[in-house]
Amino acid sequence: MTGLSPMLACGSITFPPWLNALALAYAVLWLATFIVAIPNLLMSLQRTTRTKPRIGNIIFFIAYFLASAGIFTGWIFEVNIIIGVALVLLVPLLGIGHFIYLFRGWRRERKAKRTAESVVRPEPPEGEARAVE
Secondary structure, three states: OOOOOOEEOOEEOOOOHHHHHHHHHHHHHHHHHHHHHHHHHHHHHOOOOOOHHHHHHHHHHHHHHHHHHHHHHOHHHHHOHHHHHHHHHHHHHHHHHHHHHHHHHHHHHHHHHHHHHOOOOOOOOOOOOOOOO
16 A cells, blocks of 8 residues: 555545655654754844844744644634645744754854954064963
8 A cells, every 4th residue: 555544434535645745744844843943942042142133033933833833723724724724834944944044043153253262362472481272
């Protein structure tokens, strides 16, 4: 058997393999979104030198968290079914994309900090002893 066959009261349905792959891919994306939700929140709350991007990241996190909560509670589908289906497809991509954005920013800041710390120190005058590192 190549597909899932759920047993329903009116008979069974056989899903084609491509639909099974699509459903499993989105299940994996949703799982990945839940896994990166905590790091997203922690990286959004991390102290940075700039406060404007930090506030924007927190607002973005709250927006896709509320969208996912609306999907799982079902109230988003009561408002508009088309928006609900679109959010089912977009929220995992938003969560993972936000993680990638925050992670790249964190690495960039870490690299800049390392570069600032490893600035070449000036040579001491001729008469003074040089410290061994």
